[in-house]
Amino acid sequence: MAAAFRLFLERGYERTTVDDIVALAGVGRRSFFRYFPSKEDVVFPDHERCLTDMTAYLAGSPAGTEPVRRVCDAARLVLRMYAENPSFSVQRYRLTKQVPGLRAYELSVVWRYERALAAYLRGRFAGSADGTLRADVIAAAVVAAHNNALRSWLRSGGTADANTTADHALGCVQSAFGEPQAPPRGLDSGDLVIVVARRDAPLWRVVREVESALGRD
Amino acid sequence: MAAAFRLFLERGYERTTVDDIVALAGVGRRSFFRYFPSKEDVVFPDHERCLTDMTAYLAGSPAGTEPVRRVCDAARLVLRMYAENPSFSVQRYRLTKQVPGLRAYELSVVWRYERALAAYLRGRFAGSADGTLRADVIAAAVVAAHNNALRSWLRSGGTADANTTADHALGCVQSAFGEPQAPPRGLDSGDLVIVVARRDAPLWRVVREVESALGRD
């Protein structure tokens, strides 16, 4: 991997052959493909583990957890993996941005994450109306919000705080799709809440007010 | 293309080489790659045109169109393309379902659709708070809803009515994310609106109520 990245950064991904890598690393070509099924896999060495981590995390959800919250937290696992090696992640980001083959590979990885989230949500929404549709849409929204936060962090060169941007992005999705879960501060279930808003106020501000009135923040 | 699909259906995609195709078609190998940049492109011959259609459709949006409605309609263009050749689409679906390489290619195509939608939404949401985040999330949600409808239609063998399922799926997204566009029924700007909701009601229902109270539906 070290040899591969040295060459990728020196000459670019496509100008580097597997023979170059194994020659620099001093190993046999056969051994390279033993550890990395394809040349692209060198660039994404940890996604496979992260994917199994995510499915395990979802499978280990205690009963009664709010599903949308859970998938948002699952997405944070990916962000954390990126944040563990900021400089590596940023280098890889620059690489994937300009090599179509790597972008395609990344898409297939992201797709597998999304399917894992969707599968979990489908299980949780089973039986309810439009369950699979809601599961697919929410999974896609979570992935999109996560990617939005991740990319802005990567564009900052890994210097910004990844968690706060992700909290904000995922918070938006969560508040848009999430079910009520927090116990009311002084309210009992069944209480009535009255919200007053001006008609020309922006919708998001009205929603915010509803949320705070309902004790959800 | 006819020769390629005959062989793909007979022996499978991976067991068919480009030499087989050109031998059956009676053309030169060089000519194959003149018309199809890669072997995968034979399977998705019309996506390139559909993508340019979609960008043109979005670019030609009249001023004042509701953005979410517009991207939902843009997604319907893709569905219509599939529906034009049901049997071909179903065959291709079965093929891409079991060939990882074709799935990866399809993902990259879908990604380009999603980026086209997101780019349009980013332009429309420019300046508003969290504009790019909303654009990305909505684009992903629209694509997910479209794919959900498309796949259920494909699984039905192309017999069901594609439009009604798509209308329902996209309608959910549209009502979840759409902006107000209808003029208020009898309210003037500056009027006060009072909304009453039970605390344990699901959030989306509260939001729906706020919207209708504000005359936005």
Next chain:
DNA sequence: GGGCGGGGCGGAACTCAGTTCCCCCGGGGC
């Protein structure tokens, strides 16, 4: 200690996608 089986490693050769280079041929202008 000596045979022995298995696993990690390496290399040679192969398949196939995709590219490059060059040729051929037909048509149309000069």
Next chain:
DNA sequence: GCCCCGGGGGAACTGAGTTCCGCCCCGCCC
């Protein structure tokens, strides 16, 4: 006639990924 041009086709090349086989080292059993 000659030249130019553009589409088609083939030969040869590059490089990824696979298959097959041989080597060596290590532990294990007799």
